[in-house]
Amino acid sequence: MNPVYEAFAEVMQPGSDLSIGEWFNQYVKVVDSPHGANYDINQTPWFKEIAEAVADNSNDEIVVVAPLGSGKTAFFEALIHWIVAEEPGFTLVTMQTEQDAKDLWDTRLSKAMRLCQPINNLWPSDRNSIKKGTVIFPHMSLLMGGANLSHLQSKSCRWVIGDEVWLWKPGMMDEARGRTHDRWNARLLFTGQAGEEGTDWHKAFIDSSQGHFSWQCEECERFNKWEHANIRYEKIKDEEDQYDWEAIKASVYMECPDCEAKYKDTSETRRRLSNNSKYISDNKKALKGIKGFTYSDYSVWWKPWSKLVLRWIVANDELKRGYIEPIKKLKQKRLAEFWKDDFGDVKTKLIAADYAKTNYMNGELWDDERFRFITVDVQRDHYWIVGRAWKADGSSRILFEGKVLTEESIRDYQLRYKVQDKLCFLDAQFDTGRVYDYCVKYGWTALHGSGQDGFIHTKKRGARRIRVKKFFSKYELAQAPGGGTAPYIFWSNEKVKDALVILRSGQGMAWEVPQDASEDYVHQIDSEVKREVISKSTGQVHKRYVKIKKDNHLWDCEAMQVAAAMMVGALRSPEEEVK
Numbered sequence: 075m076n077p078v079y080e081a082f083a084e085v086m087q088p089g090s091d092l093s094i095g096e097w098f099n100q101y102v103k104v105v106d107s108p109h110g111a112n113y114d115i116n117q118t119p120w121f122k123e124i125a126e127a128v129a130d131n132s133n134d135e136i137v138v139v140a141p142l143g144s145g146k147t148a149f150f151e152a153l154i155h156w157i158v159a160e161e162p163g164f165t166l167v168t169m170q171t172e173q174d175a176k177d178l179w180d181t182r183l184s185k186a187m188r189l190c191q192p193i194n195n196l197w198p199s200d201r202n203s204i205k206k207g208t209v210i211f212p213h214m215s216l217l218m219g220g221a222n223l224s225h226l227q228s229k230s231c232r233w234v235i236g237d238e239v240w241l242w243k244p245g246m247m248d249e250a251r252g253r254t255h256d257r258w259n260a261r262l263l264f265t266g267q268a269g270e271e272g273t274d275w276h277k278a279f280i281d282s283s284q285g286h287f288s289w290q291c292e293e294c295e296r297f298n299k300w301e302h303a304n305i306r307y308e309k310i311k312d313e314e315d316q317y318d319w320e321a322i323k324a325s326v327y328m329e330c331p332d333c334e335a336k337y338k339d340t341s342e343t344r345r346r347l348s349n350n351s352k353y354i355s356d357n358k359k360a361l362k363g364i365k366g367f368t369y370s371d372y373s374v375w376w377k378p379w380s381k382l383v384l385r386w387i388v389a390n391d392e393l394k395r396g397y398i399e400p401i402k403k404l405k406q407k408r409l410a411e412f413w414k415d416d417f418g419d420v421k422t423k424l425i426a427a428d429y430a431k432t433n434y435m436n437g438e439l440w441d442d443e444r445f446r447f448i449t450v451d452v453q454r455d456h457y458w459i460v461g462r463a464w465k466a467d468g469s470s471r472i473l474f475e476g477k478v479l480t481e482e483s484i485r486d487y488q489l490r491y492k493v494q495d496k497l498c499f500l501d502a503q504f505d506t507g508r509v510y511d512y513c514v515k516y517g518w519t520a521l522h523g524s525g526q527d528g529f530i531h532t533k534k535r536g537a538r539r540i541r542v543k544k545f546f547s548k549y550e551l552a553q554a555p556g557g558g559t560a561p562y563i564f565w566s567n568e569k570v571k572d573a574l575v576i577l578r579s580g581q582g583m584a585w586e587v588p589q590d591a592s593e594d595y596v597h598q599i600d601s602e603v604k605r606e607v608i609s610k611s612t613g614q615v616h617k618r619y620v621k622i623k624k625d626n627h628l629w630d631c632e633a634m635q636v637a638a639a640m641m642v643g644a645l646r647s648p649e650e651e652v653k
């Protein structure tokens with residue numbers, strides 16, 4: 075459309091006197107609602123201030139870090155109605171994918187907008203003006219698509235709305251900002267779940283006013299963030315030492331950190347506190363037009379706090395056993411917290427537990443021990459070796475470690491410490507043929523560290539066979555050079571080492587090192603850190619474990635111990651279904 079005409083239309087549009095929230099309530103229909111209900115922003119109190127900020131022409135950029143399932147899509151839809159009717163101008167809406175945009179338009183938005191009275195006279199008469207999420211209205215254009223702005227390089231937008239911005243490639247937010255060409259009344263609205271610290275998405279929120287949705291204590295009138303820290307519960311277990319989930323649920327309440335007033339986990343209480351919440355800014359130095367908003371699932375009144383508490387308990391137990399993903403997802407998708415991947419930067423001093431290697435020299439068992447592995451790093455003319463005992467709950471202690479010169483010595487250790495043949499693991503990366511031959515001879519298992527994040531296993535779930543991804547591969551057989559077949563298993567270098575770092579840094583289950591650990595061990599255990607590296611093939615930035623010391627052998631032995639503990643289930647590997 076002619077930009078002069080478009081500018082003219084913006085000015086000439088007779089706006090209503092209603093506030094944006096009132097306008098939604100009066101004119102926006104909810105599609106598929108059996109009662110022909112209108113959209114009511116009061117159902118989602120956390121959107122009230124956001125809507126006002128979006129409608130305010132003195133703002134430039136609105137950043138909303140939101141949990142999943144908190145009414146965001148409905149808010150988007152209502153907002154697009156309002157833009158078309160009240161504040162028109164070239165509008166670009168980018169969803170996660172092209173398909174998401176198409177689905178939103180086809181199944182909901184186009185239907186709802188047809189029911190919106192103020193838009194009735196604004197539709198284009200030419201059917202060709204409406205296709206694939208693009209509508210050329212007489213007074214403005216609306217473009218909806220996937221997170222790919224390149225085809226719009228030259229278009230000057232009044233409204234740029236981006237969803238799931240945490241997935242955007244570096245530089246895309248700036249590209250989006252460039253689309254408004256500094257028009258006085260232009261607005262950027264960026265939304266999505268929390269992502270990783272240090273990304274453009276994180277920086278956008280940090281630079282904003284950082285409004286945190288906060289509830290007001292009904293006793294002392296102080297405002298508190300809706301955060302996990304204010305939720306209280308008891309981790310009640312039954313006689314069999316299993317969680318009593320019903321009892322835990324019943325113990326959940328929220329407490330004011332100031333006056334210790336207690337709030338029950340009922341829908342009336344949650345709704346009342348959510349209604350009376352407001353955003354409190356954490357960044358008084360933000361530029362005036364840059365507004366940030368975040369709220370957690372705890373404020374979404376139709377979701378019981380106890381549900382989040384149960385997820386929190388499970389995710390933390392998984393973390394203790396080396397599996398990071400559940401707590402990361404919970405924080406990013408439910409608690410709207412950005413994730414800092416700093417497990418690789420271990421600064422914790424190695425603390426020896428109250429025992430010595432000599433306590434186990436004759437193969438003595440550790441209390442409640444369930445598994446015992448030997449892991450071996452293979453060099454040209456010597457070996458590095460770790461023997462570790464594991465309990466079923468993922469706690470473990472070193473039985474022996476150090477350097478040996480021959481494979482016969484490995485065998486001696488194995489027999490003296492009564493380790494099963496197949497639970498003696500040798501790294502096969504360096505001299506694969508030689509290792510395979512030893513595996514045939516002694517019944518040992520070969521290991522291969524891999525750059526892959528996971529390996530497919532098939533599994534029975536109910537009557538179905540499903541495919542799941544784990545941090546280690548299935549048991550495979552390889553032809554050994556000296557004859558016979560050697561068993562080998564791949565393990566994910568990055569994922570297994572993530573788990574090792576959690577144990578090493580004291581955030582996991584007890585992971586014990588003896589008083590008489592060797593100097594080599596103490597030196598080598600902190601020989602790798604996680605750093606950003608640029609992939610030679612793709613140019614993408616990844617975090618990878620890199621050596622910071624020449625010798626990392628005993629660290630590698632400990633990583634193989636973790637891989638072995640995952641194989642027997644003492645530590646956690648995911649079993650998420652893959653299609």
Ligand SMILES: [Zn+2]
Binds near residue numbers: 294295296331334
């Ligand atoms: Zn209080």
